[in-house]
Amino acid sequence: MNRYLSIYICTLVSSTLLVGQHSLLNQTEGSIMTITGPIAADSMGLALIHEHVFLDWSGADKLDKGQWNNEDALRIILPYLQGMKENGVRTFLECTPAYLGRNPQLLLEIAKVTGLQILTNTGYYAARKYQHIPQSFYEQTAEEIAEIWINEFNVGIGGGQVRPGFIKIGLDARENLTSNDQKLVLAAAKTHLATGLTIVSHTGTDQTAALQISLLREHGVAPEAFVWTHAQRGTKEGHLNQAREGAWISLDGLGWVHPTNGDSTKLYRYVDMISNLKEAGFLHRTLISHDAGWYTVGDKSQDKYQPYTPIFELLFPILVKRGFSETDINQLLVKNPLEAYIIRVRNYP
Numbered sequence: 001m002n003r004y005l006s007i008y009i010c011t012l013v014s015s016t017l018l019v020g021q022h023s024l025l026n027q028t029e030g031s032i033m034t035i036t037g038p039i040a041a042d043s044m045g046l047a048l049i050h051e052h053v054f055l056d057w058s059g060a061d062k063l064d065k066g067q068w069n070n071e072d073a074l075r076i077i078l079p080y081l082q083g084m085k086e087n088g089v090r091t092f093l094e095c096t097p098a099y100l101g102r103n104p105q106l107l108l109e110i111a112k113v114t115g116l117q118i119l120t121n122t123g124y125y126a127a128r129k130y131q132h133i134p135q136s137f138y139e140q141t142a143e144e145i146a147e148i149w150i151n152e153f154n155v156g157i158g159g160g161q162v163r164p165g166f167i168k169i170g171l172d173a174r175e176n177l178t179s180n181d182q183k184l185v186l187a188a189a190k191t192h193l194a195t196g197l198t199i200v201s202h203t204g205t206d207q208t209a210a211l212q213i214s215l216l217r218e219h220g221v222a223p224e225a226f227v228w229t230h231a232q233r234g235t236k237e238g239h240l241n242q243a244r245e246g247a248w249i250s251l252d253g254l255g256w257v258h259p260t261n262g263d264s265t266k267l268y269r270y271v272d273m274i275s276n277l278k279e280a281g282f283l284h285r286t287l288i289s290h291d292a293g294w295y296t297v298g299d300k301s302q303d304k305y306q307p308y309t310p311i312f313e314l315l316f317p318i319l320v321k322r323g324f325s326e327t328d329i330n331q332l333l334v335k336n337p338l339e340a341y342i343i344r345v346r347n348y349p
């Protein structure tokens, strides 16, 4: 398409989408927002809800996008995505936030080459001691930060065609949330209420999850809008407690369970946690993924890349032996992702 024509159409679409406040939410409610636009929720298919293809650990202050080489990254990434596709995956969520290597241009290229449906995110990641948080965060209020994120949803990331399909935040594990932690969660709450996007939070312990969920409630957001990411770092009791509240329990480190030296304890911990949730009647609140990948900026060897396949090759054979039915497996990789990431405001109370 002619470049100017396509810019004209994009502008036309953006302005049409923005007639009246929340109109984009109205128009996209009930769908899933991929990087190439909204899709019907039931065309999400088999989905991996927490993966990475590209990361830059430089830190918000030192990050230099001029150093990124998408061509080199593609060469490394594509064979791994082929492995993902061979297992029937149709959609994946790329969970790398801004200031940590979020790379919409690369994701568009990947979607084009592989045919995979990809979701990216808006939000900031404060885990790892706030080193991936921009300086502006400290000078802005939660409202101002939310406005930036909401704007990414309404008009596109950097004014481009890619919109976020979820909100990604991250906190270090603590006994109490700091005022900056609270500001981050509050910005996520406001963004959820304006966009209907689900909040995915890199969270350590039971306590850090519980604190966020109660803060979200105070600001009118129901636990159903919250994904307790890296819940494998919590306890089985904590999982049941938060599942009972309605939150999503994301057991998402399955890319890192390869039995090395005959040690399969990591893998069986997942089997145990998933079985526990199923037995208690909370399979419908359980999400699984690999947190695998990824191309690391500045790493010459790229030899730490983990495949996106252990769920299919290692986990499922064990779950099936333990009595998980096809319906259960389908629930974990099709039904729950659709339910969890559908665009919908989930108010509390």
Ligand SMILES: [Zn+2]
Residues within 6 Å of the ligand: 050, 051, 052, 095, 291
């Ligand atoms: Zn991750």
